[in-house]
Amino acid sequence: MELDGTAVDGVELRPAEFWRSLEELDHSPDFEEALQREFPRFADRWPEGLDRRRFLELMAASLALAGLGGCESRPAPGKLVPYLETPEELVQGRPLAFATAMPLGGYALGLLVESHMGRPTKVEGNPDHPASLGATDVFAQASVLSLYDPDRAETLQRFGQIATREAFLDEVSTQRLIQRGRNGAGLRLLTETVTSPTLAAQIDALREAFPEAGWHQYEPIHRDHARAGATAAFGRDVQTVYHLDRADTILALDDDFLATGPAHVRYARDFASRRRALGTAEAAQPPRSMSRLYVVEPTVTLTGAAADHRLPVRPPGVEAVARLIARRLGLEVDPPADADRDGVSDEWIDAVVSDLTGELRGGDSSTSLVTAGFTQPAVVHALAHAINAALGSVGTTVEYIEPVEAARALQTQSLEELAESLREGEVETLIIIGGNPVFTAPAGMDLGRLLQPVPFTLHLSESVDETSAACRWHVPQAHFLESWSDARAFD
Numbered sequence: 001m002e003l004d005g006t007a008v009d010g011v012e013l014r015p016a017e018f019w020r021s022l023e024e025l026d027h028s029p030d031f032e033e034a035l036q037r038e039f040p041r042f043a044d045r046w047p048e049g050l051d052r053r054r055f056l057e058l059m060a061a062s063l064a065l066a067g068l069g070g071c072e073s074r075p076a077p078g079k080l081v082p083y084l085e086t087p088e089e090l091v092q093g094r095p096l097a098f099a100t101a102m103p104l105g106g107y108a109l110g111l112l113v114e115s116h117m118g119r120p121t122k123v124e125g126n127p128d129h130p131a132s133l134g135a136t137d138v139f140a141q142a143s144v145l146s147l148y149d150p151d152r153a154e155t156l157q158r159f160g161q162i163a164t165r166e167a168f169l170d171e172v173s174t175q176r177l178i179q180r181g182r183n184g185a186g187l188r189l190l191t192e193t194v195t196s197p198t199l200a201a202q203i204d205a206l207r208e209a210f211p212e213a214g215w216h217q218y219e220p221i222h223r224d225h226a227r228a229g230a231t232a233a234f235g236r237d238v239q240t241v242y243h244l245d246r247a248d249t250i251l252a253l254d255d256d257f258l259a260t261g262p263a264h265v266r267y268a269r270d271f272a273s274r275r276r277a278l279g280t281a282e283a284a285q286p287p288r289s290m291s292r293l294y295v296v297e298p299t300v301t302l303t304g305a306a307a308d309h310r311l312p313v314r315p316p317g318v319e320a321v322a323r324l325i326a327r328r329l330g331l332e333v334d335p336p337a338d339a340d341r342d343g344v345s346d347e348w349i350d351a352v353v354s355d356l357t358g359e360l361r362g363g364d365s366s367t368s369l370v371t372a373g374f375t376q377p378a379v380v381h382a383l384a385h386a387i388n389a390a391l392g393s394v395g396t397t398v399e400y401i402e403p404v405e406a407a408r409a410l411q412t413q414s415l416e417e418l419a420e421s422l423r424e425g426e427v428e429t430l431i432i433i434g435g436n437p438v439f440t441a442p443a444g445m446d447l448g449r450l451l452q453p454v455p456f457t458l459h460l461s462e463s464v465d466e467t468s469a470a471c472r473w474h475v476p477q478a479h480f481l482e483s484w485s486d487a488r489a490f491d
Helices: 022-026 029-038 052-068 136-146 167-182 198-209 223-236 264-273 316-326 346-356 377-389 412-425 447-451 466-470
Strands: 096-104 107-116 117-125 187-191 215-218 238-242 249-253 292-297 309-312 368-373 397-402 431-434 456-461 473-476
Touching: 022 029, 096 136, 117 136, 167 456, 167 473, 187 412, 215 412, 223 238, 223 377, 223 412, 249 316, 249 346, 249 447, 264 397, 292 316, 292 346, 316 346, 316 377, 346 368, 368 377, 368 456, 412 447, 447 466, 456 466
Parallel strands: 187 215, 187 431, 249 292, 249 368, 292 309, 431 456, 456 473
Antiparallel strands: 096 107, 107 117, 238 397
């Protein structure tokens, strides 16, 4: 049946028309105009007055001029020389693996990175590194994507505009001369958590050259409460390391140790090793009982989802539970307010204490463990230290070491001191290394506004963000997969 204008039962049939967009179906004028610009009619035909011979002449002249442009008499800056002999270990099509460490929150996570022709393509955990033991997390897996992120900063920028390296070095030299004459009184350095011995040594050298310069550290997720709790319990700052593979009973006070923190990859591995009722034949481990996990938290976490017994409470209820357990163990602490212990029953506290002391399972209290999350106040951390000491867990499931950070000041207080110096007009040169403090600082501080009067501000980061927009200079930062440095692990 023909469909070219014939009619069937009074209905005109038209040929099938195919369209690629709603605009083409609508035949809008804007679409027709755009279509003509991209695909002009008769573009495949020779223009008037142009024959094949003339076309070849123009093409030959274009190719000759293009080749002539590459023959500059002045040598290009720099020198690019390919290797004359292929490196022994480099075989095309065969990947290589190298060991590295990813800094996350300042702490190192050991990795093995697969690379093809020098380009990292896949990340796995390093089985010989104590912080990973061959495992990784989502941040490590995503690090390759951040390496090839097309939105990464590539050029120096001054007030949001591309600038030259010479202009940048000229301004830095000027500021260095000014601050050298003042012993660095107007120089401030703001970094994230630093555990790298190399970077710490460089900062110490800078402060030695400029004795009156100030160094501030800040991250939105920090261990200020843990540091204050350790100081209250021991009189000095210590860092806590847990051994979950030795723990029979674990009480987590709003501590999502399976998903957060610098040691969460190792802790998840250790915790999983005690969730197997039978030993592994490969390691010839004897059968042992499964560990039991109690979690007290105001919001749902991954650790709470894996708990044997989870107690949802309001935020003040976490401290109330810690106080009740401490009192049951004979520690002299004040009882919690009745309003704070709303939803916390005596039966639940009795069961937890019986399990922590070993009465419930017929074991030893030294194999119990109490942890506290970073977001909990200092009093909860101090109570956790006191409970672990009362149980005899120190030296078995709990270990205390010297903090691995290069600077051990309270980070929130350090940032407030910097903000006060900015308000007083004492800062003339501010160097920000990593992070995005304008975005992550407390909202009431309004750090972006405080940066505006500073004569020289510099932000070193992998991408242009809110802090870069508030600074005079933005310097692109190298990715950890394409640079050399070091960092310390959680232990």
